[in-house]
Amino acid sequence: MTTLHLLPTIMLFHLLFLSIIFPFPSVASNNAQWQLLHKNIGIVAMHMQLLNNDRIIIFDRTDFGYSNLTLPNGKCRSDPSDKVLETDCTAHSVEYDVASNTFRALFVQTDVWCSSGGVIADGTLIQTGGYNDGERKVRSFAPCESPEDCEWQETDNALAVRRWYATNHYLPDERQIIIGGRRQFNYEFFPKRKITENNKPFVLPFLVQTNDKGAENNLYPFVVLNVDGNLFIFANNRAILFDYQNDAVVRTYPEIPGGDPRSYPSTGSAVLLPLKNLEAARVVAEVLVCGGARRGAYQLVPRGVFSQALDSCARIKITDPNATWVVETMPMGRVMNDMVLLPNGDVLIINGAKSGTAGWEKADNPALEPVIYKPNGSVGSRFVLQPASNIPRMYHSTAILVRDGRVIVGGSNPHEKYMFSNVSYPTELSLEAFSPQYLDSQFSPLRPIILEPSSHANLIYGEKFKMSIEVKGTLVPELLSVTMFAAPFNTHSFSMNQRLLVLSMGEVKVRGNSSCEFEVTAPGSAVLAPPSFYIIFAVHQHVPSEGVWIKMQ
Template sequence: MLGKLLIALSATAPALAQKAGSFVEAGSTQVSAMMMFLGNEEKVYILDKSEGNAAQINGHPAWASVWDINTHQTELMEIYTNSFCASGMHLPNGSFVTFGGNSAVGVGGATSTDGGIHDTAYGAYDGRKAIRVINPCTSSDDFSSTNCQWYDNPSVLSMQKMRWYSAAEALPNGTVAMIGGFTSGGYVNRNTPNDDPAYEGGGAEPTYEFYPSNGQTPQVLDFMVKTSGLNSYAHSYLMPSGKMLLQANHSTTLWDYETNEETPLPDMPNNVVRVYPASGAAAMMPLTPENNWTPTILFCGGSDMPDEYYGNYSWPHYNTWTHPASKDCQQLTPEPQDGSTPKYVQDDSLPQGRTMGQFITLPDGTMLVINGGANGTAGYANRTLYTETLDEMPFYQSLASDPVGQPAIYNPKAPAGQRWSTAGLGSSSIARLYHSTAILLPDASVLIAGSNPNIDVQTDGVPYPTQYTAEIFYPPYFSASVRPSVSGAPTTLTYGGKAFDLTVAKGSYAGGANAAAANTTVVLARGGFTTHAYNMGQRHLQLNSTYSVNADGSFVLHVAQVPPNPALLTPGPALLFTVVNGIPSNGTMVLVGNGQIATQPTEAVAALPASQTSSNGGSSSGGGSGNDNGSASSAAMAGGAVVASAMGIVAFLTFL
């Protein structure tokens, strides 16, 4: 029996060389991975726009699939509405939801003759108001069951407004805010001349609404009017105060979504645009006890093209692929705890300019930037103002050129001038431009997929064809000969409350036990919903911890719960990693919060025991990876102190 099992495993498990810094092919996604998210420890879910993929499901081209982490095999899934350039977010119970998209389109991106409601060639339905929900399943579940499939029925569940390229951000109670968007396709969200910056004659949607709906009529957000044109997928980050940072075009604001009041912050320096189609990399830097869980946002790359170059809905007013992408990087701490005025701070420049690069925050606290191009912007077109026919376009429909195959890694703890490195990092030979994606996997590697800078599927005869080949990138910590083996991980975490223990096995780390324990962190990594070089909802939060070293060389980590402010890490799924000497364990999926869309229970922070070394566990001694008493400032912990236990997970259909 054991022999048969081993044979079966060898037949299905991919034999990959896990060489640090390398890219390894990891199967076919069957649909181009325009959107992607980690559903659980086994599955990555993928969405594409409505287009002519060769893979068929129920008599039409497939636009959704699920990729198995263990086997690298892909199973097709059914969705009905066009999810082209949708937004997405996690829910408190571990489900995921996507919002909006484009009208029904068919061959060559043509809008259906009924005004975009239903395309008969490809079978897609209008996705502009769609809300699609899925409860991720594992291999032991019945994938044919309704519970494991996308719920996609706009006649039952939909938004109040059409939203294409809208932002999505989770709130402290698990509700999701949907912000702005177009009402149909286009390059940038404006006409020429821009006489109606709010609505663009019906092309723009400057309002916001919530899921689940609170019954409020969508209100106009002034920030979306101010940033007219360059506000697609506005960067949005919930702050500890409960307000939301918004950044688009050159503007920045803190927005109170409950009162619809804004506090303007400084403009983005150096005239660099970071949102689509300039598509700079942006992410919240790690939240740690050291920085008292104070959010700082890092923006890198994008484009400093003059405003007029972006043109309008139809096409750019410049040959974008000739304009170098920006190297500029800026930091912003929107809510400084010392009460100072927020300001942008110049950071180390990228090793090379990059558009459509995206940040993946790694478990060791470094930030990988991957994918993208050295010139131009995201998007595609059949012409520009100066190149009037598709035959003259040098890169077919792509508005970018010169793919950047080598990633780079940013170390927030390194001194200024030394934060970026490409040492030991290989390069991918696959162009990852418009519509490419990347997501952190449970083994701490990174899945890369997608890229299709074309209106429809183009697999031959174009410089940058539609891509179905997935790759895995192995960060530098894969050079370690041993990875931490950790037991005791919980399945749920609360906001404050009683600490929990993790045990790191002897022999699963390098060096002495005392030194290893003193150089160990426990982190929550949420990969988010990745699309268009942006991971919506991505967070990295280090939990406070101390340790006790055992005589046998194992050690126990005493770990605090999540700080009792759900605005720091909103309720929902995350991977729990233990990182010893910079080497992460495999991640375990946990649910943060009570699994419900509701005000989250919070408790006082439990005190942690002092760290204890062992007399025969090595020569190192002293403190844990955080504050021994597990304390944190009142500013970071604001949000109430309701004492309650974690509640059961609700099925996703209760959110409909």
């Protein structure tokens, strides 16, 4: 037998040898860690957005009274319409610097409570709506070279109607669509492009059909940009595919099994699973919906009954003409859970409670243990329990992935005001970092380092660009991939605009045992990746590198 014929056997032996020296992350090894970053950042982290300068914009609300963080330079907010304080010299927003683990107070004038948003092409956060005097505002926050000069900018009456508990999605044409909200069964765009858009929103009957009187289980609907350019919209227990350009429902999906509501205040979570084979004629898109409160749970709480949260996840191929839901069981029931896409394609399910529903004092039994969901695993073995935090993250909690692979976790305030004593779950002003097991030191030899492209490189749709990496140990080209992550706007258990793409790679040219270079193909259209900033990760044997910012244009 020739050496050529022996290559498959040699390669298999090589991989088995490496797996002994550098064991792949698995359910048997679980060295994930928690780190307390700050005990007190002064405000509740109710909303979060990572910007392309590695700073996270965090804010909560303005109408509960004083926060625990004073505005700098004698600034004060004067707001005669505020329901609690006309004059307030405390901050309700902060900018957190991931690299230095520092934060600074930001000035926001009107109420951003339970609002929505997303980042646009130039990296600016566009934030929409809120409560009271903030309900029709559009605010922007642009990253800049001197962070001290960055502040919120506000535009009056920029929205056609009030938007409170709405969902945004950034579109391929660089607009945001803003869907629903409290008593708003409609949608609109920002910025406006048609004269008719300036005066009234577009009616969306689906939001009327999915509205539960008394509970309103279609707030913060789950919205995902499908690979055909239409929007998958899930509210209550149903979903449609919506052609926003022609104001038409393209198709209606089957009701989720069990019939229980999943959107606010039942508040499960949803995520678009990683998009693969981007150069194929038909890219498959799958949505995963996990957790939530049982039907009627919201009405039972005033009677002192906290129903057990749903322990099911339902997965559907939204591109399949005969799409059906496939149901799986989580290790525990969970409501108000966040779902975070990790660079290696796994899904982190974190935060929330095991009983009750969303709202003030409406949940109990905190879910302290995160869960990793492995989309490519076999059914029945996809969930992996993670080490528990000792901080309950109940109503108004958040979680967001950052470039080094950690997940920043904050928030929790199930009370109308800040309450720190004599309650089961005090207002939480802390900020933590959850480090998945791939960041454990045992995997350091596997962890790639991206040498090229450089930070903030510009990429054109469909462009082939060179990528080079190195590892400290031995490189296995066959177990190398590249992912591209869209940083989302996270609030109320849903990460708006969250997206992970697995990019197509060319031949890997190995240099020595520990470095290589290869071509990578950028996504072919704005439908796959709307123009904006993304984080590119190299993933080797399921262990991701630190990411590099790039800009799709």
